[in-house]
Amino acid sequence: MSTLTIDHVSRWFGNVVAVNDITMTIGPGVTGLLGPNGAGKSTLINMMGGFLAPSTGTVTLDGEPTWRNEKIYKQIGIVPEREAMYDFLTGREFVVANAELHGLGDKAAHRALATVEMEYAQDRKISTYSKGMRQRVKMASALVHNPSLLLLDEPFNGMDPRQRMQLMDLLRRMGDEGRTVLFSSHILEEVEQLASHIEVIVAGRHAASGDFRRIRRLMTDRPHRYLVRSSDDRALAAALIADPSTSGIEVDLQEGALRIQAVDFPRFTALLPRLARDHGIRLLTVSPSDESLESVFSYLVAA
Numbered sequence: 001m002s003t004l005t006i007d008h009v010s011r012w013f014g015n016v017v018a019v020n021d022i023t024m025t026i027g028p029g030v031t032g033l034l035g036p037n038g039a040g041k042s043t044l045i046n047m048m049g050g051f052l053a054p055s056t057g058t059v060t061l062d063g064e065p066t067w068r069n070e071k072i073y074k075q076i077g078i079v080p081e082r083e084a085m086y087d088f089l090t091g092r093e094f095v096v097a098n099a100e101l102h103g104l105g106d107k108a109a110h111r112a113l114a115t116v117e118m119e120y121a122q123d124r125k126i127s128t129y130s131k132g133m134r135q136r137v138k139m140a141s142a143l144v145h146n147p148s149l150l151l152l153d154e155p156f157n158g159m160d161p162r163q164r165m166q167l168m169d170l171l172r173r174m175g176d177e178g179r180t181v182l183f184s185s186h187i188l189e190e191v192e193q194l195a196s197h198i199e200v201i202v203a204g205r206h207a208a209s210g211d212f213r214r215i216r217r218l219m220t221d222r223p224h225r226y227l228v229r230s231s232d233d234r235a236l237a238a239a240l241i242a243d244p245s246t247s248g249i250e251v252d253l254q255e256g257a258l259r260i261q262a263v264d265f266p267r268f269t270a271l272l273p274r275l276a277r278d279h280g281i282r283l284l285t286v287s288p289s290d291e292s293l294e295s296v297f298s299y300l301v302a303a
């Protein structure tokens with residue numbers, strides 16, 4: 001059982017602060033590291049894995065620093081995001097080469113290939129593999145030395161639903177075995193399905209931490225903005241503003257629409273059609289105007 005401790009870690013590249021004073025603890029089981037593109041997930045994972053030095057702060061695995069610590073590398077398996085692999089090798093050759101780097105032999109490679117259920121294709125060239133197969137071979141090479149900590153950077157990117165399910169099952173199994181598994185993603189649903197614990201980072205900062213219900217609640221409890229078009233925007237605005245489910249309504253003349261900020265999301269969604277009906281107003285468009293992941297995340301950061 002391994003516990004990873006990130007203590008006031010920052011990392012900058014020139015003027016860019018990629019990771020900004022993050023403190024978190026990752027224990028056994030599956031943890032999802034959620035954040036939009038460019039949030040600093042890869043930078044953080046590289047520091048967790050001991051491949052990149054923090055500018056300040058420390059990353060330790062069971063009390064031992066991960067940076068430049070060979071003893072600790074034996075406990076860490078990392079599946080990087082990048083696609084580049086040795087296409088001219090077979091899956092087996094690739095995993096054996098990685099086993100040899102750890103001073104291990106064919107047996108370890110064979111065991112790792114079996115774990116990811118890739119024995120059937122191990123003698124084919126990597127160039128002939130699908131995205132999911134490549135991901136599994138990368139997993140096998142990260143697993144050859146039976147690490148207690150497994151780090152995966154955006155492992156589901158570009159996978160089809162079946163491949164995704166297979167990999168989710170595998171990671172779940174790894175977590176159930178008592179390994180500490182951390183994977184990054186920018187998709188909440190993906191993280192929700194798999195992780196018992198979620199860490200959210202946005203713009204290099206730690207935005208939230210907890211189980212997915214808590215994170216989901218933080219996201220749905222925030223004010224929602226809607227763009228609404230109707231047969232009589234002014235009458236609808238007048239009817240809505242009296243209700244406490246909304247905190248602001250703006251008539252956007254250019255768009256020919258109302259911009260509504262709802263603070264009580266369930267009440268607002270029930271109220272809107274009822275009010276429209278009661279006032280004989282026809283609703284033409286009701287669309288959330290800030291549902292992008294970015295805005296959800298920025299809300300969490302501001303909270």
Ligand SMILES: Nc1ncnc2c1ncn2[C@@H]1O[C@H](COP(=O)(O)OP(=O)(O)OP(=O)(O)O)[C@@H](O)[C@H]1O
Pocket residue numbers: 013016017018035036037038039040041042043044186
């Ligand atoms: N080697 C580097 N040199 C300069 N800037 C970097 C370097 N690595 C990362 N950055 C910058 O640090 C920030 C965080 O990048 P990082 O790749 O860690 O984010 P991410 O959350 O993994 O994003 P993505 O999902 O797009 O990979 C970005 O602004 C990025 O441009």
